Amino acid sequence: MKIRSVDVIPLQVPFEDGSAGTGLMPTKWTKLDMAIVRIETTDGVVGWGDGFAYMCRRATVAAIEDMVAPLVVGQEIQDIPEFNRHLQQRLHLHGRYGITTFAISAIDIALWDIAAKQAGVPLAELIGGTKRTSLPAYASLVRYTDPELVRSFTAKSVSEGYETVKLHEIALDAIEAGRKGAGDKIKLVTDVNCNWSLEETHAIMPHMKRLNLYWVEEPVFPPDDAETLGSLQEQYGVAIASGENACTTVEFERTAPKIKYIQPSVIKVGGVTEFMKVCDVAEKHGSIVMPHAPYFGPGYWASVQLMAAREICEQFEHFYIQPENYLDADIPLPRDGSVQVPNKPGIGFEPDTELLDRYRA
Numbered sequence: 439m440k441i442r443s444v445d446v447i448p449l450q451v452p453f454e455d456g457s458a459g460t461g462l463m464p465t466k467w468t469k470l471d472m473a474i475v476r477i478e479t480t481d482g483v484v485g486w487g488d489g490f491a492y493m494c495r496r497a498t499v500a501a502i503e504d505m506v507a508p509l510v511v512g513q514e515i516q517d518i519p520e521f522n523r524h525l526q527q528r529l530h531l532h533g534r535y536g537i538t539t540f541a542i543s544a545i546d547i548a549l550w551d552i553a554a555k556q557a558g559v560p561l562a563e564l565i566g567g568t569k570r571t572s573l574p575a576y577a578s579l580v581r582y583t584d585p586e587l588v589r590s591f592t593a594k595s596v597s598e599g600y601e602t603v604k605l606h607e608i609a610l611d612a613i614e615a616g617r618k619g620a621g622d623k624i625k626l627v628t629d630v631n632c633n634w635s636l637e638e639t640h641a642i643m644p645h646m647k648r649l650n651l652y653w654v655e656e657p658v659f660p661p662d663d664a665e666t667l668g669s670l671q672e673q674y675g676v677a678i679a680s681g682e683n684a685c686t687t688v689e690f691e692r693t694a695p696k697i698k699y700i701q702p703s704v705i706k707v708g709g710v711t712e713f714m715k716v717c718d719v720a721e722k723h724g725s726i727v728m729p730h731a732p733y734f735g736p737g738y739w740a741s742v743q744l745m746a747a748r749e750i751c752e753q754f755e756h757f758y759i760q761p762e763n764y765l766d767a768d769i770p771l772p773r774d775g776s777v778q779v780p781n782k783p784g785i786g787f788e789p790d791t792e793l794l795d796r797y798r799a
């Protein structure tokens with residue numbers, strides 16, 4: 439493929455989640471920031487991608503426009519993984535991870551979308567074959583803090599057919615309320631987003647065992663301290679998950695041998711290319727991939743295709759909020775706790791251009 443253009447579309451899509459809007463993010467959070475990339479080839483094939491942009495939209499957009507796009511426009515690209523490696527090498531002076539890799543992720547996803555469209559197949563077919571057409575999904579709730587809200591939203595998601603529910607609660611009373619709302623049979627998880635000190639973690643982990651948590655996510659800072667995470671998992675017999683903030687396989691090579699679940703995020707880790715390599719790392723070390731996907735743009739669609747092709751991925755993360763609109767109304771949302779894999783060429787994402795105009799930031 440020869441690249442004619444790379445365009446970046448910054449968006450803000452309002453959403454509702456039933457919470458007070460505080461807790462997960464540094465400020466009150468009511469809009470989903472997105473940095474969408476549209477790549478067009480000289481023969482007119484269009485590919486879509488996005489880079490992580492929550493609370494960093496302008497930085498991610500600038501990184502794509504100023505750092506990555508100039509290395510992409512006009513290029514003849516035959517081998518996407520090799521091109522991804524080339525981008526990483528050319529940009530390593532800006533730091534190997536974080537915003538730089540979010541920007542590379544956006545480009546990589548769009549290139550894979552184009553490659554699959556050129557082949558006339560869904561991405562899953564191109565990267566190894568569609569191994570499954572239905573994916574188990576879990577409800578990923580925001581942090582409500584108020585135990586009664588936690589109980590009622592957990593019960594609501596279970597009534598909709600989810601068999602696994604992830605809280606983002608950090609206080610024991612809220613996590614206990616989640617267990618009450620879920621009942622005993624549901625797989626319950628909490629994502630701590632690194633909020634506990636090591637001392638607090640040691641105090642609360644016996645309760646996580648008592649409440650039969652399916653995994654505890656990013657309990658302590660830093661989330662890439664594989665030794666500490668591994669020792670917590672071993673000491674308390676509760677699975678630990680981490681990896682949404684890790685980029686490239688280099689970081690997963692450290693955590694995969696120590697913890698049960700690793701969590702690459704396709705719009706952060708380095709795109710489809712690095713996500714697939716992380717699946718290889720998980721297979722090598724006997725860990726399981728639990729993809730991070732709390733978003734609704736091209737990364738959502740790419741995650742579905744990756745999971746269809748790679749059975750090492752256990753469950754699809756569905757962010758349990760209500761965006762004002764979905765950019766592509768055909769988005770395969772979970773029904774009765776599972777996502778049906780679309781059978782469209784590429785990643786399948788075809789946005790409504792009127793909505794791209796409406797939400798342009």
Ligand SMILES: [Mg+2]
Nearest residue numbers: 629655656682
């Ligand atoms: Mg998380």
